[in-house]
Amino acid sequence: MRCKIFFFLNLLFLQALPQKKGQVLLDxxxxxxxxxxxxxxFERGNTLNFLGKEYMNESDYTQSMNCFSECLAIAExxxxxxxxxxxxxxxxxxxxxxxxYSKAVQLSTEAYKLFERENNLSQMGLxxxxxxxxxMKMGDSTKxxxxxxxxxxxxxxxxxxxxxxxxxxNQSILCNMDYQHKIELALSAKRIWDVYHSETVLPxxxxxxxxxxxxxxxxxxRLHSTKPSSIIPGNRKQLLGLSEKYLTQAINISESNNxxxxxxxxxGVLAELQAVKNDYKNAYINFRKYQDVTDSIYSQENKxxxxxxESKRAIDSKNQEIEYGKLQIxxxxxxxxxxxxxxGFLTIIGALVFRQSLNRKKTNxxxxxxxxxxNEANRLKVKFLAILSHDLRSPVANLFHFLQLQNxxxxxxxxxxxxxxxxxxxxxVKSLLDNMEAMLLWSKGQMEHFMPSFTDLKVxxxxxxxxxxxSDNPDIILSFELPANLTLHSDVNFLQTIMYNLxxxxxxxxxxxxxxxxxWKAWYDEGKNYLSITDNGSGIHIEKLRGLFEEKNVDSxxxxxxxxIVRDLASSIGCSITYKVEKNNGSTFxxxx
Numbered sequence: 001m002r003c004k005i006f007f008f009l010n011l012l013f014l015q016a017l018p019q020k021k022g023q024v025l026l027d028x029x030x031x032x033x034x035x036x037x038x039x040x041x042f043e044r045g046n047t048l049n050f051l052g053k054e055y056m057n058e059s060d061y062t063q064s065m066n067c068f069s070e071c072l073a074i075a076e077x078x079x080x081x082x083x084x085x086x087x088x089x090x091x092x093x094x095x096x097x098x099x100x101y102s103k104a105v106q107l108s109t110e111a112y113k114l115f116e117r118e119n120n121l122s123q124m125g126l127x128x129x130x131x132x133x134x135x136m137k138m139g140d141s142t143k144x145x146x147x148x149x150x151x152x153x154x155x156x157x158x159x160x161x162x163x164x165x166x167x168x169x170n171q172s173i174l175c176n177m178d179y180q181h182k183i184e185l186a187l188s189a190k191r192i193w194d195v196y197h198s199e200t201v202l203p204x205x206x207x208x209x210x211x212x213x214x215x216x217x218x219x220x221x222r223l224h225s226t227k228p229s230s231i232i233p234g235n236r237k238q239l240l241g242l243s244e245k246y247l248t249q250a251i252n253i254s255e256s257n258n259x260x261x262x263x264x265x266x267x268g269v270l271a272e273l274q275a276v277k278n279d280y281k282n283a284y285i286n287f288r289k290y291q292d293v294t295d296s297i298y299s300q301e302n303k304x305x306x307x308x309x310e311s312k313r314a315i316d317s318k319n320q321e322i323e324y325g326k327l328q329i330x331x332x333x334x335x336x337x338x339x340x341x342x343x344g345f346l347t348i349i350g351a352l353v354f355r356q357s358l359n360r361k362k363t364n365x366x367x368x369x370x371x372x373x374x375n376e377a378n379r380l381k382v383k384f385l386a387i388l389s390h391d392l393r394s395p396v397a398n399l400f401h402f403l404q405l406q407n408x409x410x411x412x413x414x415x416x417x418x419x420x421x422x423x424x425x426x427x428x429v430k431s432l433l434d435n436m437e438a439m440l441l442w443s444k445g446q447m448e449h450f451m452p453s454f455t456d457l458k459v460x461x462x463x464x465x466x467x468x469x470x471s472d473n474p475d476i477i478l479s480f481e482l483p484a485n486l487t488l489h490s491d492v493n494f495l496q497t498i499m500y501n502l503x504x505x506x507x508x509x510x511x512x513x514x515x516x517x518x519x520w521k522a523w524y525d526e527g528k529n530y531l532s533i534t535d536n537g538s539g540i541h542i543e544k545l546r547g548l549f550e551e552k553n554v555d556s557x558x559x560x561x562x563x564x565i566v567r568d569l570a571s572s573i574g575c576s577i578t579y580k581v582e583k584n585n586g587s588t589f590x591x592x593x
Contacts, residue, residue, distance in 0.1 A: 026054050045074035045083050052090060059261075061094050068094070085114035089127060096134060105134045125154035125163050132170065141174050148174075165192035169206040172213075179217055179226050186210045187231065201259045208250030208266040214243035215273050243273055264293035295331055452491035452573045459486045459522045459531070465496055466503050466520065473507060475516060482522035488529050488593050494569045495593075501566050502533050502589055509537030509587065531591040539581050 029051040033044070052067030068091045075084035092107035112127040132147035148167050155163035165188075172185035186206055193203040217226055218239050228234035233242070247270045254263035268290030274283035463480040470478055488495070503518065510516035519534045570577055576592045 026051070026058070029054065040074050040077050042074075042078060042080055042083065045071045045078070045080070045087075048074070049083065049086050049090065052087075056090065056094065056097075061097065065091065065094055081114045082118060082120070085111040085123065088114075089123070089130070092130060092134075096130070096137070099137070101134045101138045105131060105138075108134065121154050121158050122160060122163075125151045125158070125160060128154065129163065129167055129170075132167075136170065136174065145171070145174055161192050161196045162198055165189040165196070165198075165206075166202055168192070169202065169209070172209065177216075177220075177222060177225075179213055179222065180229060180232060182213050183210060183231050186213065201254065201257060201262055204250045204253040204257065204259065204262055207246050207253065208262065208269070211243045211246030211248075211250060211266070211273075212269055214239050214246065215269065215276070218243070219272070219276050240273060240277060244270070247273065260293055264290050268294070291335075295327075452494050454489055454491055454573075457488045457490060457492050457495065459488060459529075462488075462492075462495065462499060462531075463520055463522075466499055469500060470503055470507065476507060476510060477515070477517040478503075478520075479517070480520045480522075482520075483524070486522055486524060486529070490573050490575070490593055494573045495575075498566050498569050498575070498591070499531070499533075501563075505540070505563075506533055506535040506537070506587070509540060510535050511537075513537050529593045531593065532588055534586060534588045536586040539585070540587050 029047060032047055033051070048067045048071040052064045052071065055061070055064035055067060068087050072084060072087040072091070075081075075087055088107045088111040092104045092111065095101070095104040095107065108127050108130045112124060112131070115123040115127065128147045128151035132144045132151060135141075135144040135147065148171050152164060152167040152171075154160075155167065168185045168189035172182045172189070175182035175185065186209055189206045190203070190210070193206065197203075214232075217223055217232070218236050223234075223236060223239070226232060233239055247266050250266045251263050251270065254260075254266065267286050271283045271286035271290060274280070274286065459482050463482065467478060467480070470476070499520075503520075506518045510518060513536055515536070517536050521530075521532045521534070523530050566577065570591070573593075578590045578592070580588045580590075
């Protein structure tokens with residue numbers, strides 16, 4: 001995140017001199033020094049201090065450092081702590097500009113101690129603010145925040161609105177990606193500077209940083225994590241509009257103040273904004289403006305660093321040519337690195353987008369598969385519950401009807417008949433319990449996956465199961481015909497359920513017949529096993545038989561639930577069913593396994 005950090009300069013002007021700007025004031029101060037004798041005096045030291053600040057305003061750090069060094073020497077000889085503190089504070093400012101922050105901290109701390117002894121709250125606040133700037137540049141946000149808070153309390157105590165505004169502005173930078181708090185603090189500083197105008201570059205930088213904050217929300221995709229508010233719009237277009245508004249204001253103010261560096265910086269940011277808006281033509285134009293000015297500024301900064309390290313007033317022309325050539329090479333290298341980083345950044349973004357697309361496709365495929373599995377599981381559960389309902393209903397209904405018959409006419413029964421009926425009730429209950437236990441045990445094994453499990457089965461055991469399940473119907477002749485040791489390869493539970501339902505339907509069919517009879521047969525023919533059930537009932541209506549062959553949902557057994565169960569289970573184990581119905585002469589169903 002790119003933001004300009006403020007370094008607040010409280011520039012005072014000599015009361016004896018008129019307030020002038022730029023070269024005119026420099027000439028006046030230099031004339032004053034040249035006409036006076038070069039003596040060690042407070043007046044000369046004070047004039048050197050103000051001359052150094054004017055050179056610093058003009059970004060001529062070589063001359064500025066020379067003035068402050070001479071001022072510091074005079075202050076130490078005269079033992080003037082206030083003048084010494086002012087010189088050290090200003091020298092710390094130059095080291096800050098040259099990115100030697102440890103040296104800047106050292107000088108600012110020494111100056112603060114001197115002003116603290118004099119209880120000069122105004123200067124103490126400024127130096128605490130400067131120390132906050134130094135630690136911010138050094139990446140120690142904890143110390144920086146602490147110094148800013150202390151400086152702000154001092155500025156509020158002495159009603160220094162300019163100082164308060166400068167602290168608010170830099171505190172906003174410490175907020176990083178907390179854009180709500182960041183913009184609130186920056187706007188607080190702006191409101192102060194709108195009332196208490198400042199001759200420094202700080203208001204323009206603050207306005208520009210507001211524009212940068214709005215741009216960062218968009219270009220770093222922070223809109224989804226930033227809650228919309230009265231100062232932060234909820235859409236991309238409005239954010240870019242506010243960013244462009246504040247960046248343009250910052251550029252205009254900087255240009256009107258002849259602040260070339262900041263005007264160039266925010267022109268470069270504006271170019272980035274225009275690129276985000278796909279306005280590449282204007283983005284290119286503004287980027288070229290920014291690049292041209294930046295090249296010039298870098299050249300000046302290089303000369304200032306050399307001057308600060310060597311404390312020379314001038315550098316000969318040959319060294320200037322060498323440094324200029326190095327600067328050109330460095331600028332070309334920086335441009336190449338910048339382009340390489342941009343290409344790499346775009347490549348990474350493209351790879352991330354492609355990867356996100358693949359992940360989204362994979363997720364969608366997984367969801368479709370899971371939905372399909374869920375639908376299939378729901379369908380199987382419905383089928384399973386239908387089987388339980390159908391197969392338990394018939395024996396329970398038989399028992400209920402038998403008990404009801406006994407209760408309705410108990411007087412017509414002799415003691416022997418009562419004993420026989422009680423025995424039959426006991427046998428029916430035992431059969432029902434065995435039936436329920438068998439079905440529940442089977443259901444327990446089928447709850448997770450309702451799928452058949454094929455094993456070799458003896459037909460004799462299957463017939464014994466049917467005989468046992470329908471032993472409570474003594475009036476019906478239930479017979480079985482099968483060759484010895486005939487086996488089948490199928491699922492025992494599925495096949496038993498099919499046979500049970502067919503037998504139950506046959507029992508209903510012969511319930512009103514004379515001499516009711518049901519015959520189960522088994523045989524082997526041409527590599528296939530067959531089972532058949534024949535009854536001598538009145539036949540089955542064709543509407544009920546449709547349940548064997550039509551995919552149709554039903555609600556109860558009175559609508560052919562048994563045939564639907566038979567159809568579905570037979571399909572699961574690969575069993576085909578054929579039938580033959582003769583009116584008033586019974587029905588035959590044949591299972592081919």
